[in-house]
Amino acid sequence: MNRAIRLIRRRAISSIPVLLIVVVLTFLLLESASGDAVDAYLLSIGGGDATVAQSLRQAYGLDQSMFARLWLYVSSLARFDLGWSVAFGRPVIDLILERLPNTLLLMGSATALSFGFGSALGIVAGSKPESVRDRALSTGSLILYAIPSFWLGLVLSIIFAVQLRWLPTSGIETIASGKTGLARAMDIARHLVLPVAALALIYMALFLRVMRSGMAEVWTLDFVLFARSKGLSRFRVVLHHVARNALLPLVTMLGLQSAAMLGGSVVIESIFAIPGFGRLAQEAVGGRDAPLLMGIIVVSAVLVICVNLIIDLVYAALDPRVGASERGT
Amino acid sequence: MTIANPSRRTLLQAGGLLLASTALPTFTLAQAAPAGGRLVVAADSEPKNLNPAIVASNGVFFIASKVVEPLAEASFDGKDGLAPRLATSWEGSADGKSVTFKLREGVKWHDGKPFTSADVAYSALAIWKPLQNLGRLVFANLETVETPDATTAVFKFSKPTPLQLIRNALPVVSSVVPKHLYEGTDIATNPANVKLVGTGPFKLTEYKPGEYYRLTRNADYWGKGEPKLDEIIFRVLPDRAGAGAALEAEEIQLAAFSAVPLTDLARISKVPGIKVISKGYEALTYQLVVEINHRRKELADVKVRQAIAHAIDRKFVVDTIFLGYAAASTGPVPKNAPEFYDASVPTYAFDTAKANALLDEAGYKKGANGTRFSLKLRPAPYFNETKQFGDYLRQALAAVGIDAQLVNADAAAHQKAVYTDHDFDLAIGPPVFRGDPAISTTILVQSGIPAGVPFSNQGGYENKELDGIIAKASETIDTAARTELYKQFQKVVATDLPLINVAEWGFITVARDTVQNVSNNPRWAVSNWSDTALKS
Numbered sequence: 001m002n003r004a005i006r007l008i009r010r011r012a013i014s015s016i017p018v019l020l021i022v023v024v025l026t027f028l029l030l031e032s033a034s035g036d037a038v039d040a041y042l043l044s045i046g047g048g049d050a051t052v053a054q055s056l057r058q059a060y061g062l063d064q065s066m067f068a069r070l071w072l073y074v075s076s077l078a079r080f081d082l083g084w085s086v087a088f089g090r091p092v093i094d095l096i097l098e099r100l101p102n103t104l105l106l107m108g109s110a111t112a113l114s115f116g117f118g119s120a121l122g123i124v125a126g127s128k129p130e131s132v133r134d135r136a137l138s139t140g141s142l143i144l145y146a147i148p149s150f151w152l153g154l155v156l157s158i159i160f161a162v163q164l165r166w167l168p169t170s171g172i173e174t175i176a177s178g179k180t181g182l183a184r185a186m187d188i189a190r191h192l193v194l195p196v197a198a199l200a201l202i203y204m205a206l207f208l209r210v211m212r213s214g215m216a217e218v219w220t221l222d223f224v225l226f227a228r229s230k231g232l233s234r235f236r237v238v239l240h241h242v243a244r245n246a247l248l249p250l251v252t253m254l255g256l257q258s259a260a261m262l263g264g265s266v267v268i269e270s271i272f273a274i275p276g277f278g279r280l281a282q283e284a285v286g287g288r289d290a291p292l293l294m295g296i297i298v299v300s301a302v303l304v305i306c307v308n309l310i311i312d313l314v315y316a317a318l319d320p321r322v323g324a325s326e327r328g329t
Numbered sequence: 330m331t332i333a334n335p336s337r338r339t340l341l342q343a344g345g346l347l348l349a350s351t352a353l354p355t356f357t358l359a360q361a362a363p364a365g366g367r368l369v370v371a372a373d374s375e376p377k378n379l380n381p382a383i384v385a386s387n388g389v390f391f392i393a394s395k396v397v398e399p400l401a402e403a404s405f406d407g408k409d410g411l412a413p414r415l416a417t418s419w420e421g422s423a424d425g426k427s428v429t430f431k432l433r434e435g436v437k438w439h440d441g442k443p444f445t446s447a448d449v450a451y452s453a454l455a456i457w458k459p460l461q462n463l464g465r466l467v468f469a470n471l472e473t474v475e476t477p478d479a480t481t482a483v484f485k486f487s488k489p490t491p492l493q494l495i496r497n498a499l500p501v502v503s504s505v506v507p508k509h510l511y512e513g514t515d516i517a518t519n520p521a522n523v524k525l526v527g528t529g530p531f532k533l534t535e536y537k538p539g540e541y542y543r544l545t546r547n548a549d550y551w552g553k554g555e556p557k558l559d560e561i562i563f564r565v566l567p568d569r570a571g572a573g574a575a576l577e578a579e580e581i582q583l584a585a586f587s588a589v590p591l592t593d594l595a596r597i598s599k600v601p602g603i604k605v606i607s608k609g610y611e612a613l614t615y616q617l618v619v620e621i622n623h624r625r626k627e628l629a630d631v632k633v634r635q636a637i638a639h640a641i642d643r644k645f646v647v648d649t650i651f652l653g654y655a656a657a658s659t660g661p662v663p664k665n666a667p668e669f670y671d672a673s674v675p676t677y678a679f680d681t682a683k684a685n686a687l688l689d690e691a692g693y694k695k696g697a698n699g700t701r702f703s704l705k706l707r708p709a710p711y712f713n714e715t716k717q718f719g720d721y722l723r724q725a726l727a728a729v730g731i732d733a734q735l736v737n738a739d740a741a742a743h744q745k746a747v748y749t750d751h752d753f754d755l756a757i758g759p760p761v762f763r764g765d766p767a768i769s770t771t772i773l774v775q776s777g778i779p780a781g782v783p784f785s786n787q788g789g790y791e792n793k794e795l796d797g798i799i800a801k802a803s804e805t806i807d808t809a810a811r812t813e814l815y816k817q818f819q820k821v822v823a824t825d826l827p828l829i830n831v832a833e834w835g836f837i838t839v840a841r842d843t844v845q846n847v848s849n850n851p852r853w854a855v856s857n858w859s860d861t862a863l864k865s
Contacts, residue, residue: 033739033741033742034738034741034742034745034746034750035738035739035740035741035742035743035744035745035746036741036745037741039741039744039745039749039783040740040741040744041377042744042783043711043740043741043744043783044374044376044386044388045376045384045385045386045388045389045462046385046386046387046388046462046761046784047462047769047782047783047784047785048462048782048783049462049465049466049779049782050779050780050781050782052462052465053781053782059517087377088377088538089377089378089518095538098538098539099539154570157570157574158574161574161578162574162577162578165578168578168580169571169574169575169578169580170566170568170571170574170575170580171540171564172540175369175540175541175562175564176535176541176543176560176562270567270568271568271570271571272568272571273564273565273566273567273568273571274539275537275538275539275540275565276539279539279567280539286739286740286741287741288741
């Protein structure tokens with residue numbers, strides 16, 4: 001247990017410089033893009049004269065120097081204040097809290113499904129490397145992985161929502177339906193089927209391949225040979241000796257993928273009109289809304305750091321060697 | 330008679346088919362329109378400030394026009410092209426320094442307070458003139474608004490202001506908001522800018538960011554038997570494929586502003602129960618324009634500009650890029666503005682040989698590599714069509730020996746590069762013609778506009794004659810004389826080519842057949858939809 005607390009503490013301290021670097025880099029990146037929030041806003045309203053632009057820049061503080069604005073942002077961030085969104089005219093924290101649950105729901109379900117099915121199918125494929133079912137699953141997963149998520153999303157939507165009408169085309173829940181409780185949960189679940197499938201199918205392929213290749217490697221190890229010569233059943237060898245040992249890289253992968261999925265959700269959220277985090281980020285870039293974009297990046301970074309911390313804790317539980325060296329320190 | 334009957338029926342059927350296929354508004358059904366129902370409409374943006382009195386833009390009007398009303402709305406057949414809304418009549422004085430509006434009686438705000446001339450006076454003086462993007466121009470010389478009684482508002486101008494301009498601008502600039510909610514507050518941050526309170530046929534009752542706006546029937550609306558619908562839902566669908574799919578799946582019943590891309594129209598028009606309508610955008614004509622930076626030595630030569638105009642095949646642009654949903658332009662005023670449009674201006678037929686000859690004449694001979702000179706070409710990213718025209722123009726210019734380097738950027742970057750930094754040689758823009766040349770059109774060629782003003786002359790063009798015509802028209806009271814000045818304006822622009830007008834287009838509405846009274850005025854998508862109905 002001590003090991004876990006030490007890990008958490010160490011991570012919390014090391015994440016502060018990481019966050020700071022992320023904030024400064026995002027700020028500089030957005031700063032280097034041509035055009036500012038006022039340009040984007042004037043465009044959206046079909047034009048305005050020079051005095052409007054000037055007074056807006058003053059109101060948003062865009063007439064101050066880059067460093068003054070960066071300092072203002074970092075110092076308010078240190079007080080856990082994410083600032084005010086220029087493009088939406090609302091506090092950043094409100095916007096994020098409004099959108100985050102949708103994305104977490106989408107990502108969480110997609111990750112869980114892709115991890116579950118991916119590793120299960122990986123075991124099926126890896127239980128007998130180079131067999132027909134291994135070849136079929138490996139090829140299938142390659143094809144799935146090569147498909148862009150937006151295309152898969154659109155095709156799923158055309159087949160299951162437009163043609164068959166089994167599921168809704170878009171949205172997070174039926175608009176203005178007034179549903180509550182279980183009915184609402186079921187409604188949201190129905191709306192999530194297609195976007196989750198579009199995300200999960202592609203990442204499932206990745207997990208499948210990692211699991212499968214991990215298992216192929218373990219098969220050649222001596223202890224597997226020993227287990228088999230001991231006369232253990234094939235089922236037992238596959239599950240207890242091969243799969244279990246091939247699971248570790250998969251857990252690492254899970255940590256990495258959770259970050260990638262935040263990115264993948266941008267496209268899926270747009271296609272399925274889900275008011276989530278990814279779409280908010282896209283709107284923030286288009287509107288040159290620096291406070292909002294940085295708020296999103298900071299919260300995403302915190303999310304990724306947390307997920308990786310959990311992964312490390314899981315890892316430590318799965319593999320006693322991890323963190324063991326720190327016992328003395 | 331026995332012979333006439335079936336033929337008449339066939340005719341009616343054919344007429345009905347014609348109505349459905351070319352999708353004319355179904356006027357005939359207006360009286361029979363059933364009441365009730367929920368209309369779900371695709372929306373692609375969620376404006377930060379939804380107050381049309383401050384932000385007079387189509388994105389805002391699309392939603393807000395159902396809640397907040399102008400003094401008058403555009404009309405196909407009304408006097409002066411207008412239909413009365415909050416004002417019932419308007420009359421200008423002989424000296425052009427005052428306009429008297431008679432206001433509708435018995436109108437109530439959504440919060441139950443009575444609507445009076447004080448609301449109009451407040452909106453005009455505290456919002457339209459100082460704050461509104463277009464009103465700042467139209468009401469620049471507005472001094473006071475007198476309110477002799479509750480239903481009369483007299484606008485007093487410091488300089489003669491043409492009634493023609495005021496009239497043409499009314500649908501866009503005259504959204505009235507309640508004085509009692511705005512007076513004494515910070516107007517820019519007033520909560521009523523988002524939670525709109527108006528006099529319109531619908532009340533804004535719910536907004537779920539990223540999901541939908543819910544508009545509910547205003548039972549106390551002044552229009553008799555209106556609105557027909559119980560509810561309008563604007564459902565946010567940011568993806569361009571989303572609106573078409575949702576229409577086909579019958580999750581929404583209407584998508585305006587070409588939310589269904591042009592390339593999908595041929596297919597979706599064949600889906601039973603769906604109609605494609607190109608009417609109802611006549612007063613919001615968008616123009617495809619090549620903006621020119623006259624600071625470039627080559628482009629300062631009118632021969633070169635003429636050559637570029639001759640190098641463009643307008644028919645190809647209309648047929649291939651707009652798939653026929655556009656018209657070729659002749660000048661800065663579109664054909665959809667018959668009050669001003671003048672066809673007798675110099676035109677530039679597609680003629681590569683002539684373009685080459687003009688460029689040779691101008692002294693820019695082809696070099697060894699077949700190129701005369703290079704230009705930086707920036708297509709605006711706002712529409713698919715502006716981007717596609719950029720690709721086309723590059724090829725068209727290559728055919729006459731001009732090497733155009735395409736620079737693509739996102740909206741904010743394009744805006745800054747062209748309208749603030751002047752970092753372009755040619756740019757492709759989509760300005761809008763808003764009913765009168767003085768609102769958004771003369772600014773495209775007039776000199777002396779400071780940098781940073783979007784959709785204005787940022788190409789450094791200066792023409793004293795043209796500036797003179799524009800200035801004179803702005804103070805000419807007589808409608809006929811003013812119209813004549815704008816005909817001159819069109820001639821000068823088409824001759825000297827400060828910019829090149831290529832095509833003009835309106836948007837496309839796609840609706841389920843059940844939606845009735847669609848597109849029955851020239852600003853339909855941004856009008857109040859009080860007579861729109863759903864057939865069950």
